[in-house]
Amino acid sequence: MTDLMSKIISLSKRRGFIFQSSEIYGGFGSCYDFGPLGVEMKNNIKKAWWEEMTRSKENIVGLDAAILMSPKIWEASGHLTAGFADELVECKKCHHRFRKDFLEESECPDCAGSLTEPRKFNLMMKTFVGPLEDEASCAYLRAETCQGIYVNFLNVLNSSRLKIPFGIAQIGKAFRNEITPGNFIYRTREFEQMELQWFCHPKEADDFFQYWKKERMKWYLDLGVKKENLRFRDVEKEELAHYAKAATDIEYKFPFGWKEIEGIHNRGEWDLSNHSKHSGEDLRYFDEKKKEKYFPHIIETSVGADRSFLAFLVDAYSEVKGGRTKTTEAAKEEEIVLKLGKKIAPVKLAVLPLVRNKPELVKKAEEIYKSLKSDFACYYDEVGSIGRRYRRQDEIGTIFCLTVDFDSLEKDDLTVRDRDTMKQERIKINDLAEVLKEKLGK
Amino acid sequence: MTDLMSKIISLSKRRGFIFQSSEIYGGFGSCYDFGPLGVEMKNNIKKAWWEEMTRSKENIVGLDAAILMSPKIWEASGHLTAGFADELVECKKCHHRFRKDFLEESECPDCAGSLTEPRKFNLMMKTFVGPLEDEASCAYLRAETCQGIYVNFLNVLNSSRLKIPFGIAQIGKAFRNEITPGNFIYRTREFEQMELQWFCHPKEADDFFQYWKKERMKWYLDLGVKKENLRFRDVEKEELAHYAKAATDIEYKFPFGWKEIEGIHNRGEWDLSNHSKHSGEDLRYFDEKKKEKYFPHIIETSVGADRSFLAFLVDAYSEVKGGRTKTTEAAKEEEIVLKLGKKIAPVKLAVLPLVRNKPELVKKAEEIYKSLKSDFACYYDEVGSIGRRYRRQDEIGTIFCLTVDFDSLEKDDLTVRDRDTMKQERIKINDLAEVLKEKLGK
Numbered sequence: 001m002t003d004l005m006s007k008i009i010s011l012s013k014r015r016g017f018i019f020q021s022s023e024i025y026g027g028f029g030s031c032y033d034f035g036p037l038g039v040e041m042k043n044n045i046k047k048a049w050w051e052e053m054t055r056s057k058e059n060i061v062g063l064d065a066a067i068l069m070s071p072k073i074w075e076a077s078g079h080l081t082a083g084f085a086d087e088l089v090e091c092k093k094c095h096h097r098f099r100k101d102f103l104e105e106s107e108c109p110d111c112a113g114s115l116t117e118p119r120k121f122n123l124m125m126k127t128f129v130g131p132l133e134d135e136a137s138c139a140y141l142r143a144e145t146c147q148g149i150y151v152n153f154l155n156v157l158n159s160s161r162l163k164i165p166f167g168i169a170q171i172g173k174a175f176r177n178e179i180t181p182g183n184f185i186y187r188t189r190e191f192e193q194m195e196l197q198w199f200c201h202p203k204e205a206d207d208f209f210q211y212w213k214k215e216r217m218k219w220y221l222d223l224g225v226k227k228e229n230l231r232f233r234d235v236e237k238e239e240l241a242h243y244a245k246a247a248t249d250i251e252y253k254f255p256f257g258w259k260e261i262e263g264i265h266n267r268g269e270w271d272l273s274n275h276s277k278h279s280g281e282d283l284r285y286f287d288e289k290k291k292e293k294y295f296p297h298i299i300e301t302s303v304g305a306d307r308s309f310l311a312f313l314v315d316a317y318s319e320v321k322g323g324r325t326k327t328t329e330a331a332k333e334e335e336i337v338l339k340l341g342k343k344i345a346p347v348k349l350a351v352l353p354l355v356r357n358k359p360e361l362v363k364k365a366e367e368i369y370k371s372l373k374s375d376f377a378c379y380y381d382e383v384g385s386i387g388r389r390y391r392r393q394d395e396i397g398t399i400f401c402l403t404v405d406f407d408s409l410e411k412d413d414l415t416v417r418d419r420d421t422m423k424q425e426r427i428k429i430n431d432l433a434e435v436l437k438e439k440l441g442k
Numbered sequence: 443m444t445d446l447m448s449k450i451i452s453l454s455k456r457r458g459f460i461f462q463s464s465e466i467y468g469g470f471g472s473c474y475d476f477g478p479l480g481v482e483m484k485n486n487i488k489k490a491w492w493e494e495m496t497r498s499k500e501n502i503v504g505l506d507a508a509i510l511m512s513p514k515i516w517e518a519s520g521h522l523t524a525g526f527a528d529e530l531v532e533c534k535k536c537h538h539r540f541r542k543d544f545l546e547e548s549e550c551p552d553c554a555g556s557l558t559e560p561r562k563f564n565l566m567m568k569t570f571v572g573p574l575e576d577e578a579s580c581a582y583l584r585a586e587t588c589q590g591i592y593v594n595f596l597n598v599l600n601s602s603r604l605k606i607p608f609g610i611a612q613i614g615k616a617f618r619n620e621i622t623p624g625n626f627i628y629r630t631r632e633f634e635q636m637e638l639q640w641f642c643h644p645k646e647a648d649d650f651f652q653y654w655k656k657e658r659m660k661w662y663l664d665l666g667v668k669k670e671n672l673r674f675r676d677v678e679k680e681e682l683a684h685y686a687k688a689a690t691d692i693e694y695k696f697p698f699g700w701k702e703i704e705g706i707h708n709r710g711e712w713d714l715s716n717h718s719k720h721s722g723e724d725l726r727y728f729d730e731k732k733k734e735k736y737f738p739h740i741i742e743t744s745v746g747a748d749r750s751f752l753a754f755l756v757d758a759y760s761e762v763k764g765g766r767t768k769t770t771e772a773a774k775e776e777e778i779v780l781k782l783g784k785k786i787a788p789v790k791l792a793v794l795p796l797v798r799n800k801p802e803l804v805k806k807a808e809e810i811y812k813s814l815k816s817d818f819a820c821y822y823d824e825v826g827s828i829g830r831r832y833r834r835q836d837e838i839g840t841i842f843c844l845t846v847d848f849d850s851l852e853k854d855d856l857t858v859r860d861r862d863t864m865k866q867e868r869i870k871i872n873d874l875a876e877v878l879k880e881k882l883g884k
Contacts, residue, residue, distance in 0.1 A: 016503075016601030022512035024593050024721040029571050029581075031510050033594055036503035036602055036610075043492075043504075050485075055816050061458075061478035062485075067615065068473050068632050070464035088573055097573035127569045127583065129471050129631060131530055131539035131621055139471070141569065141583075151466050152475055159458030160478055161825065168478075173509065173615065179573055189571060190510050279466040374497050383603065 002255040008317055009184055011336065015396050017041065017313070017346075018185060030181030030188045032306075037396055040346035040377060042192075042309055046171050048343050049194045049303065052219055053169040060167035060196065061160060065148025067173060073147050074124060074140055076278035077271075078242060084143065085120040086179055092116060099179045125175045125189070141175035146300060148172075149197045150271045153283055164285055164296055165200035165208065171305065183256050185306045192305035197298055199285070202269065205245075205297035209266045213248055216262060216301050220250070220308075224341030225315050229253040233260070243270040252311040261307045269295035316340040316397060324394075324422060338397035339420060342440055345397040349378045349436065352389050354405040356382040365404040368414070368429065376436065394419055399440065402432075444697040450759055451626055453778065457838050459483065459755070459788075460627060472623030472630045474748075479838055482788035482819060484634075484751055488613050490785050491636045491745065494661055495611040502609035502638065503602060507590025509615060515589050516566060516582055518720035519713075520684060526585065527562040528621050534558060541621045567617045567631070583617035588742060590614075591639045592713045595725055606727055606738055607642035607650065613747065625698050627748045634747035639740055641727070644711065647687075647739035651708045655690055658704060658743050662692070662750075666783030667757050671695040675702070685712040694753040703749045711737035758782040758839060766836075766864060780839035781862060784882050787839040791820045791878065794831050796847040798824040807846040810856070810871065818878065836861055841882065844874075 012018040017038040021031035034042050053060045074080045088097040092114050125141040128134075142148065149168045156168055171194045181187045200208050213232065220230055235247035246266040251258045272283040272295045286293045320335040342348070349372060353365035362382060369380040379398065381389050386403065393401050401417040403424075408414045415424040416435070427435050436442075454460040459480040463473035476484050495502050516522045530539040534556050567583040570576075584590065591610045598610055613636045623629045642650050655674065662672055677689035688708040693700045714725040714737045728735045762777040784790070791814060795807035804824060811822040821840065823831050828845065835843050843859040845866075850856045857866040858877070869877050878884075 013597070014601060016598065019594055019597045019601075021508045021510070021590075022515060022593055023597065024717065024723040024725075025512040025514040025518075028512040029510065031508040033508055033590060033597075034506035035594070036505065036598060039504040039506040039612075042506065051816075062481040063478065064476040064481040064484065066463045066473040066475055066632050068463070068471065068617075070467040070470035072467040073464055076467075121573055125569045125571075126575075127567050129567075129619065131563055131619075133568075148463075148475060151464055152461055152477070155455070155461040155465065155475075156458065156478060159456060161823070170481075175510075177571065177573075190508050275466065281466040283466075374493075381603070 004255040004314075004317070005184060007319075008255075008313060011317075011338075011395070012038070012313070030178070031190060032185050032188065037346040038309075041312070041340070041344060042305065044344050044346065045309055045312065046194065046305060048223060049219070049305075050169065050171065053167070053196055057167070059162060059165065060169050060198075061156065061162065063149055063152060063156065063168050063170045064172060065145070065152060065170065067142050067175075068127075068129065068139055069142060069148065069151070071139055072278065073151055073275075074143070076275055077147055079124055079140075079143050080122065084124065085122045087118040088121040088179065089115040089118050097121065097179070121179070123176045123178065125177050143176050144174050144195075144302075145170050145172045145193045146195050146197055146271075146302065149195070150275055150298075151279075153199070153272060154281065157285070164287065165198065165204065167196050167198040169196045170194075183254070183259075185310050186254065186256075186259065188306060191307075194303040194305050194308075196301045198300070199296035199298055201287075202294060202297045205266055205268070205299060208299045209246060209248075209264065212299050212301050213264050216264060216303075217250060220311075223312070223344055224339075225252075225311065229311075229315055231258065233258070241265075243267050252307075252315075254310070254314060259307070260304075261311050262301065262303045265300040265302070267298040267300055269297055271298055272296060312340065312344050313338075316344075335391055335394065337394045337419065340397035342399055345399050346377060347379050347393070347396055347398045348376045348400070348440055350389070350393045350398045350401045351378065351380050352386060352401055352403050353382050354386055354403055358406075360409055361404055361406070364408060368402065368404065368432070372433070372436070375433065375442075376440070390417065400436070446697040446756075446759070447626060449761075450697075450755060453759075453780075453837065454480070454755070472620070473632060474627050474630065479788040480751075483754070483782070483786060484747065486786050486788065487747060487751055487754065488636065490665060491661070491747075492611065492613065495609070495638055499609070501604060501607065502611050502640075503598065503604065505591055505594060505598065505610050505612045506614060507587070507594060507612065509584050509617075510569075510571065510581055511584060511590065511593070513581055514720065515593055515717075516585070518717055519589055521566055521582075521585050522564065526566065527564045529560040530563040530621065531557040531560050539563065539621070563621065565618045565620065567619050585618050586616050586637075586744075587612050587614045587635045588637050588639055588713075588744065591637070592717055592740075593721075595641070595714060596723065599727070606729065607640065607646065609638050609640040611638045612636075625696070625701075627752050628696065628698075628701065630748060633749075636745040636747050636750075638743045640742070641738035641740055643729075644736060644739045647708055647710070647741060650741045651688060651690075651706065654741050654743050655706050658706060658745075659692060662753075665754070665786055666781075667694075667753065671753075671757055673700065675700070683707075685709050694749075694757075696753070696756060701749070702746075703753050704743065704745045707742040707744070709740040709742055711739055713740055714738060754782065754786050755780075758786075777833055777836065779836045779861065782839035784841055787841055788819060789821050789835070789838055789840045790818045790842070790882055792831070792835045792840045792843045793820065793822050794828060794843055794845050795824050796828055796845055800848075802851055803846055803848070806850060810844065810846065810874070814875070814878070817875065817884075818882070832859065842878070 016035035019033045020027045022028040090097045128137045129139045130137045233249045244265045245268040248264045249260040250262040252261045276283045284293050316339045318337050323335045351369040353361040372378045403415045413426050413428045417424045458477035461475045462469045464470040532539045570579045571581045572579045675691045686707045687710040690706045691702040692704040694703045718725045726735050758781045760779050765777045793811040795803040814820045845857045855868050855870045859866045
């Protein structure tokens, strides 16, 4: 664990971004819960992605398929066969299992027994549906959300008036029984995906692959992620999954190294032709104008929502040694500023009366808070010195602090303090909602 | 299956609200997928609930806990014991199992073997985490989302500045291995909950129970559900779950009878005192002013998101025999109008050029569509007669149809047709965005 990751994990818990799951019972696996600020931030990320896909772009509709689905789908997709598996070795004495390729990094069993030959271990998480716990009632938690899109391809086509090229977007949970989860919320057994499956004519697939690469990189940049922390990594031919014709990862420079946060794949006709074969349904598309029938090729853009959450958080984290606000009592401490983009920050505004022992100030601040809170994610705080309160807001990435001071009572205005520049601007309370909408791009 | 339910299921599939899961593979269990219109409508319901809780109300924060959590939680909550179980009888010959209380309704096994004595069957869905499939790696899919809130009570308290009374709101999936799922999306094994847990002083619990009953009923009414289709049902003392001191259901009048869509429960100190006992963590609250330490009592409001989705859908469904628009070619058919509330409807606007063979009309309509689509859930349609297109929009609940006609080209205006009244109003295109925001309450 790097020093920086420790600080981010600590901040996440202290301020309510991310808690360890089941903490009062000693925690559980690699599961994490999103706290009050975390859930708002994650919702902002999901909303930004959803709007980008279903509103800003043309010809993309949404879908929300169930986590439980027919095991036949996972047979067809290849997930139940050896392909979707890790190689494990087992200690003959204590029967613990270890990932072969991670063996050197893993803690070896204390018992130090000899190890078996490597054996494939499937990553699908199993459950039982119905009253019997047997082979016939066995079902799986989906290991990827995209299969729910492929098997609904006909349903979407028949219920909409979409024509190729078009896309189906989906956000949802998926589960993989990872042997070695780790790096906080980076690799967990339960995770959330934001996936677009773009269906196009085979001849256009290469161009759309390039198009979506650019679009997806632009999305992170537009939301404020630093350019130097993002890169493409083209997946080598030998590394490609069985379904992929080409693949590029978008990687983020985490404290633990460059790691994938999104994969862009040219899946060719693999998924639709394969599901046609296994289900017996013809999933080819008929182009009425050209009188041409074909399996659309699929370009997939697949974001790890938790991974991108972590990237946004790491990217925004900054420390000012000795403090930014030299005049406060906290000047000698280290100040944290979370420079989250306007769309991503969980709290947009904080309303602060300059002091709490003046009832008129408190009353006015409360009124302003109430007038803003239904339109903006907004916080009210009257406890502690104003400098300390600014720091508390900076630490969670609040975009603007609105301070009600003595002049406010006479002039009916307040100061709007910018998180990043710390510049303060006096704004008339009558103009406040308009000015803030403008500044926050609402 | 009632006739009305058949029609609603058919509409849901035909127009892309709800599809059967894994349909091309013959379907799966009682699982359903939300299609392009369904996911937008469900998101609208979730957003309306989230905003009601975390924005309109005071002192409520959100949370998003993982589906997988420590099995110790389910031991403590009583879910792993006999209490959370159905009584099943088994056929000694074919080994099929049947719910004892549903036996008369269920299809009896063809083999007609004799039945065993009733036996408890637990409803928790099991899975295995880690490389071994044994007792020690056994975990459960959460059977209710609220446990994730209780075990995070301290985390939320310590990371926020909330004081009693306050609430924690959460939306998420839960799973129950129901033996007899049914009534479309009403009772499914995978379902979504929207839950508020309200923590208060024991002396205030009764008052808050009454307060939340009123507030929750008001929510449905404000979103447009018909009053005559909603009622409270107080749960009798004998029926109460082990954790509940009082319980009231909000019931909706479905075609298959009055059924619960939301439960409001006074859970007393059961959850926090019980988790204190089992975890060893003191979950009591300390009131600094009064120097009083106590287990907060909990008032819970628990909505079935899928059940309320179905209630909104059923409530909005209406048919006009012989048609509303007598002048169209469709006059003799039956017209469906989905009278969904403005916040719930998946599509707010449709932009329609009067005819498609006039390029100027089509161009103007497309321009208007493009100018509106980033602010409003908006649809563009040029195929078929205008009457037929109105009907297609009425059927999915589109609030306003904007028709671009020949006058539009000269006067730079268009007609805004109201779904419910069918009245048409001419609006200048320059004023359109403002007028629509006003009408749609944005």
